[in-house]
Amino acid sequence: MTLPPEDVTAMMSGPAIYADRALISVGGAVRLTFVEQTPDGPMFRVAVALPHQVAVQFANVLKATLADIEKSIAEAEVEAEARTKAAKTNV
Numbered sequence: 001m002t003l004p005p006e007d008v009t010a011m012m013s014g015p016a017i018y019a020d021r022a023l024i025s026v027g028g029a030v031r032l033t034f035v036e037q038t039p040d041g042p043m044f045r046v047a048v049a050l051p052h053q054v055a056v057q058f059a060n061v062l063k064a065t066l067a068d069i070e071k072s073i074a075e076a077e078v079e080a081e082a083r084t085k086a087a088k089t090n091v
Contacts, residue, residue, distance in 0.1 A: 019045045030055035 019034035033047040
């Protein structure tokens with residue numbers, strides 16, 4: 001997926017705030033809230049409210065964009081599990 005140059009410029013014009021959790025609530029709009037888990041508990045970072053149609057489009061784009069990453073993570077988990085089993089049988 002190629003973005004128009006003006007979209008890329010807008011996308012990169014602000015800070016990227018770290019968040020390690022995403023929370024979703026659905027009502028008249030879909031609210032995506034991003035938080036960072038800290039030793040003192042979750043800390044709010046940013047939230048956006050999307051119309052339902054835009055939220056579905058976002059979900060589809062996100063799934064397609066991350067498909068290769070998801071596959072790599074799954075393969076790494078299988079390999080780690082195999083190494084753990086092998087280590088237990090070699091003891």
